[in-house]
Amino acid sequence: MLAQVFAVIIFIAMFVFIVTEIVERHVVSLVCALLTMIFVFGIGMHSMEAVIETINLKSIFAKEFWYLSGETSGSSAGINWETILFIFGMMVMVEGMARVGFFRWLCMRIARLVNYQVIPLFITFMVLSTVLAMFIDSITVILFLAAVTIELSQLLKFNPVPMILSEIFCANLGGSATMCGDPPNIIIGTSLGYSFTDFVTNTGVIAGVCLIAVLVYFYLIFRKELRAGASKSVDYGSLPSPESTITDKKGFAVSCVIFAVAIVLLVTHAQTGLTVSTIGCIVAIATLVTSWKYAILLLRKVDYKTLLFFIGLFVVIGGLEQTGILEVMAAFIGKISGGNVMVMIAIIIWLSAVASAFVDNIPFATTMIPIIKSLSAAYGVDLSMLAWTLAMGTDIGGSATPIGASANVVGIATASREGYVIKWGHYCKKMMPATVMVVLISMLLIYFRYL
Amino acid sequence: MEKQLIISVGREYGSGGHEIAEKLSGHYGIQLFDHNLLDEIAAKKNLNMEHLKGLDERRKNPLSSRTVRGYSSSPEENLLYLQFDFLRDKADSGESFVIVGRCSETILKQYDSLISIFVLGDRDKKIERIMRLYQLTESQAVRKIREKDMKRRRYHNSFCDRKWGDSRNYDISLNSSKLGIDGTVELLTDYIDRRR
Numbered sequence: 001m002l003a004q005v006f007a008v009i010i011f012i013a014m015f016v017f018i019v020t021e022i023v024e025r026h027v028v029s030l031v032c033a034l035l036t037m038i039f040v041f042g043i044g045m046h047s048m049e050a051v052i053e054t055i056n057l058k059s060i061f062a063k064e065f066w067y068l069s070g071e072t073s074g075s076s077a078g079i080n081w082e083t084i085l086f087i088f089g090m091m092v093m094v095e096g097m098a099r100v101g102f103f104r105w106l107c108m109r110i111a112r113l114v115n116y117q118v119i120p121l122f123i124t125f126m127v128l129s130t131v132l133a134m135f136i137d138s139i140t141v142i143l144f145l146a147a148v149t150i151e152l153s154q155l156l157k158f159n160p161v162p163m164i165l166s167e168i169f170c171a172n173l174g175g176s177a178t179m180c181g182d183p184p185n186i187i188i189g190t191s192l193g194y195s196f197t198d199f200v201t202n203t204g205v206i207a208g209v210c211l212i213a214v215l216v217y218f219y220l221i222f223r224k225e226l227r228a229g230a231s232k233s234v235d236y237g238s239l240p241s242p243e244s245t246i247t248d249k250k251g252f253a254v255s256c257v258i259f260a261v262a263i264v265l266l267v268t269h270a271q272t273g274l275t276v277s278t279i280g281c282i283v284a285i286a287t288l289v290t291s292w293k294y295a296i297l298l299l300r301k302v303d304y305k306t307l308l309f310f311i312g313l314f315v316v317i318g319g320l321e322q323t324g325i326l327e328v329m330a331a332f333i334g335k336i337s338g339g340n341v342m343v344m345i346a347i348i349i350w351l352s353a354v355a356s357a358f359v360d361n362i363p364f365a366t367t368m369i370p371i372i373k374s375l376s377a378a379y380g381v382d383l384s385m386l387a388w389t390l391a392m393g394t395d396i397g398g399s400a401t402p403i404g405a406s407a408n409v410v411g412i413a414t415a416s417r418e419g420y421v422i423k424w425g426h427y428c429k430k431m432m433p434a435t436v437m438v439v440l441i442s443m444l445l446i447y448f449r450y451l
Numbered sequence: 452m453e454k455q456l457i458i459s460v461g462r463e464y465g466s467g468g469h470e471i472a473e474k475l476s477g478h479y480g481i482q483l484f485d486h487n488l489l490d491e492i493a494a495k496k497n498l499n500m501e502h503l504k505g506l507d508e509r510r511k512n513p514l515s516s517r518t519v520r521g522y523s524s525s526p527e528e529n530l531l532y533l534q535f536d537f538l539r540d541k542a543d544s545g546e547s548f549v550i551v552g553r554c555s556e557t558i559l560k561q562y563d564s565l566i567s568i569f570v571l572g573d574r575d576k577k578i579e580r581i582m583r584l585y586q587l588t589e590s591q592a593v594r595k596i597r598e599k600d601m602k603r604r605r606y607h608n609s610f611c612d613r614k615w616g617d618s619r620n621y622d623i624s625l626n627s628s629k630l631g632i633d634g635t636v637e638l639l640t641d642y643i644d645r646r647r
Contacts, residue, residue, distance in 0.1 A: 019513075019514065020513045020514065021513050021516075021517070021518055022513075139519065139520065303520060305520075402515075402516070402517075402524040403515065403516060403517040403524050406519040406520075408524065409517050409518070409519040409522050409523065409524040410519055410520070410522045412522075412524045412529070413522035413523055413524065413529060414522070416526065416529030416530070416532070416533065417529065417532055417533060417536065418496070419492060419493070419496040419498045419500070419533060420498070421500075421503050421506075421526050421529050421530055421533070422526070423502075423503075423506075423526045424515060424526070
């Protein structure tokens with residue numbers, strides 16, 4: 001009982017400190033992890049075994065961590081090193097791509113393909129945002145896309161805010177489509193043993209259908225605003241050519257190859273048996289070896305704070321899991337739903353969406369994974385269906401408010417620094433209906449396909 | 452070419468700091484940036500920023516904002532960064548100006564041409580000034596001073612390491628109640644001329 005009380009207090013304190021940003025979130029999660037070790041596992045449970053299990057270092061030395069010869073099983077409780085290593089590898093690769101100008105080139109190339117026409121640009125940038133976010137973290141996608149959108153808006157004389165808002169939404173939507181698109185998906189995939197293909201054929205299909213609805217929605221609400229200011233007489237000569245954005249031609253070619261290899265490895269990892277940790281290592285090593293001159297620079301640019309945040313978070317959630325608190329929460333959801341699968345899905349998707357709109361979706365998804373596992377075991381509900389429900393709720397819900405997802409924050413900040421300050425009211429007015437619409441479509445598709 | 456002069460004026464509410472800044476701007480014939488800073492930015496960027504005036508010199512709300520890799524969703528904070536960038540651009544261009552508040556003593560610290568001033572005042576003198584200027588009762592003036600100073604302190608301290616009004620943060624801190632507005636301006640111009 002004492003351990004449970006400690007685990008809940010530490011968990012709530014962690015959330016409060018993350019939300020208030022009094023100290024940086026990685027410091028919060030690491031301190032809370034330490035407190036979990038001392039108070040939950042030490043004083044509460046007197047269990048050294050729980051500490052070792054949560055730190056989970058032994059998993060790295062297991063063959064299954066790197067290569068799976070048979071059915072995927074998912075990692076055990078505690079720190080999910082597979083997620084950490086994969087995200088690290090992707091971060092190194094993305095930094096390598098950014099260094100050579102890949103993202104700016106891609107945006108400019110597409111802009112030229114649509115002859116710099118505002119509405120086609122608006123549509124293609126939404127699709128581009130979705131597709132890129134399927135493989136690359138949404139922060140990087142928005143960082144480049146928003147910057148190019150502002151640059152083009154100044155030359156083509158249109159208001160960039162509608163386009164940036166649409167790109168943010170699509171980046172979050174794209175993230176939901178694959179296992180590597182959004183951190184909650186990586187954690188869900190590695191924790192429950194799902195492959196890239198599993199995600200694409202389930203959440204990917206849902207995201208694809210939702211994208212069509214989103215394109216229509218944003219076109220209808222923004223078309224007048226975008227057309228209003230668009231200049232008819234543009235000097236195309238003043239626009240930067242796509243080729244001029246490449247800073248290192250050889251490095252650019254190499255980056256394209258590494259990116260293509262990463263996609264192939266991810267798409268085929270269920271067949272090849274290579275785990276995401278192995279793929280993360282391969283792309284990181286390939287990037288560092290081929291850009292050895294910039295290896296130190298690339299390693300410095302990796303967002304270690306996020307990785308440390310994950311490590312601390314896994315320990316705190318491990319505390320909740322070890323003490324059985326999450327089973328209690330699962331039982332509560334089961335009781336409310338009365339064992340009805342439709343109600344259970346509705347609760348998971350809307351609870352995840354609402355929670356993710358206001359708090360970081362990573363700790364929320366991490367907390368929910370053991371809960372859906374318990375629900376599946378207790379009520380005989382298909383676990384994968386609950387996993388896709390959780391993924392869609394957490395990934396999409398974040399779009400509703402300016403603080404819901406990292407891409408929102410980066411997009412808003414990028415626009416604001418150029419004078420386009422986006423306030424809560426304006427953001428929510430445009431994005432909340434889209435979020436509700438997509439969550440609703442997702443829920444109906446889950447009902448239709450799996451029940 | 453005239454040597455660049457940047458004067459940053461921090462002030463307690465009711466101390467007459469703004470009026471002093473205006474007089475310094477007039478004395479040296481250089482532009483004054485205060486509430487008009489947003490208009491200047493709007494004109495430069497060809498944008499309408501009227502709807503953002505309520506966010507000026509306000510600290511961010513930690514519950515309704517989030518920071519990711521140094522990027523913030525807070526409109527107050529983003530507006531501030533926009534102002535910082537504008538002021539740094541002005542400073543880089545070699546232009547002389549007077550800037551009131553907006554953490555300017557901290558963000559422009561690296562410029563040799565910066566002279567940072569903090570103007571404070573005696574409580575009774577500040578109350579008297581606010582009562583006179585805004586036709587308020589004493590208790591209303593006291594409340595207004597307290598609220599405004601608290602807002603300025605919170606705003607400043609949430610963005611700067613050094614505390615608002617801490618004399619170590621400024622080149623010169625002085626009490627305008629002792630010499631009056633004109634006397635203070637005179638003393639300051641003497642100080643500024645000696646520094647140039």
